Amino acid sequence: MINKNVKNDFPSVLFVQRRLPHYRVPFFEALKRELFARGCHLRVLHGLPNKEELLKNDSGVLPWAENLPNHYFLGGKICWQPFYAQSRGADLVICSHENKLVFNLVFQYFYTKIKFALLGHGANLQGNINSLREKFKRRAAKKADWWFAYTSMSLPLITGFGFPDNRITIVNNSIDTNELSLHFNAIDDIEAIKRRLGLAGNSIGVFIGSFYNEKRIDFLLKSLVLIKEKIPDFEMILAGDGIDRHLVEAFCAEHSWAKYVGLVKGMAKAEILAVADLMLNPGLVGLSILDSFVCATPMLTTDCGLHSPEVVYLNHGVNGIFSKNTLPDYSAAVVNLFNNADKLAEMKVACLQSSRYFNVENMAKNFADGIMECLNMPAYRKEH
Structure with missing residues (x-):
């Protein structure tokens, strides 16, 4: 179930972020340590923010991360962030659940040889659940092999799409305090x-x-x-x-x-x-x-x-x-x-x-546990 064609025979996990805010850097450092202890290799790929986000001046630096080209359209509402070449040899790719990330859809629907997981809330809690945008988001949410839910509030939203609860990990989203x-x-x-x-x-x-x-x-x-x-x-x-x-x-x-x-x-x-x-x-x-x-x-x-x-x-x-x-x-x-x-x-x-319970260290542990479960279970997208 695990692709061994990587250095040291470690299973390889590719975590793709549209951009890298500074508050996510401690999480990725902690996740890398957790996965290494489990015999798993983590790579983080990220692009640059759009013009509006640049004004926030909140980008982070992760020395071992890899850069991706981001191409923004419609004033930043659409982002083309291809990562197919970088995904070769990976056992699992993790991406955020965002409508604007259109390359994710290509990967979700057509590249089923590599396991694919989504991270998110399950819905825009401040949005209109009956909008075309949210309906499409729910449909695409089912095209994953695993889900990483931010909190327990996300669980019923994700299972409501028809996604199985035994393939969902609640990570308890946190930042470094x-x-x-x-x-x-x-x-x-x-x-x-x-x-x-x-x-x-x-x-x-x-x-x-x-x-x-x-x-x-x-x-x-x-x-x-x-x-x-x-x-x-x-x-x-x-x-x-x-x-x-x-x-x-x-x-x-x-x-x-x-x-x-x-x-x-x-x-x-x-x-x-x-x-x-x-x-x-x-x-x-x-x-x-x-x-x-x-x-x-x-x-x-x-x-x-x-x-x-x-x-x-x-x-x-x-x-x-x-x-x-x-x-x-x-x-x-x-x-x-x-x-x-x-x-x-x-x-x-x-x-x-x-x-002592809700912190970035525990979030990384929860995430690592879910990653290992995903790697050791059969793919889901191929059959659904």
């Missing part, structure tokens, strides 16, 4: 940080992220006013940037107890999470939940229906809170937790426990 953890654990003077930020209260919330529509910044700011009415010493830190920054700046200019600190990274990010008691994010929640876990700062969100699959890591009432999607319900949930010191302490402990 080791640096944030080191910074957080090195902090020893919380009061000094509070003084520097101009904070004096003992009930502090924080928002860290991008200011755009799905984050529901207007909802967040309105909820802060309701929280302040019930908790007089409540203060709020807002960190980030985006198209709705003007709303945040205007709010902080009007309310002295709300502090806008701009973009934060590294130690600055760890410091504001260290002084905060709660992370407040009523809109889209994704991988930022990992910051909540590492820094023992429980997150409170709503059942707004905008979330990424990683929101399933939030266990309501244990390491975070889901409230109903109304201003009174959300603000009441925040107030209740601020007023329950014992419950808040329990949730902080649960956050740290979650951080």
Whole structure:
């Protein structure tokens, strides 16, 4: 079942990425180590981002990765990224489940001698499931020998296509939080940080992220006013940037107890999470939940229906809170937790426990386990 025509007789896995964001570099390093320990060779191929993505300045460097030519069409909506020549001798090719990657379709439908796996959510959770685009995506999703699902939320979406669940690996999508953890654990003077930020209260919330529509910044700011009415010493830190920054700046200019600190990274990010008691994010929640876990700062969100699959890591009432999607319900949930010191302490402990489970090292282990299972099972596409 395994192609042995590679160096050292190691089975060879080819992981193709349209582009390489910096936050994926630690994962690939960890996956390479995991696969090497299992007697398997990993190659990573990636291309360059489109013009819009270049502005993000978030590309990573992986010295042993190989470059691929990307050809973008229709303003970046279509990407031709051929990798057939590089796939020769591989036992398994892994690609992301994206409609724009049209060469994937050629490989999925016509190159069945090499096993092919997809990585993804199973659907665009912010998209229209009845659109032609999503219907086509579901049809193409069945043309794989294996699936790597980002989270448990993805599992029913993928099996809903008719794909067998015994060929799906849940990887628990994560990013590297080791640096944030080191910074957080090195902090020893919380009061000094509070003084520097101009904070004096003992009930502090924080928002860290991008200011755009799905984050529901207007909802967040309105909820802060309701929280302040019930908790007089409540203060709020807002960190980030985006198209709705003007709303945040205007709010902080009007309310002295709300502090806008701009973009934060590294130690600055760890410091504001260290002084905060709660992370407040009523809109889209994704991988930022990992910051909540590492820094023992429980997150409170709503059942707004905008979330990424990683929101399933939030266990309501244990390491975070889901409230109903109304201003009174959300603000009441925040107030209740601020007023329950014992419950808040329990949730902080649960956050740290979650951080030991949801991390990039475990994601790499899960991925490696799935790869080995795929290599040792018969191909699926040839018969379906």
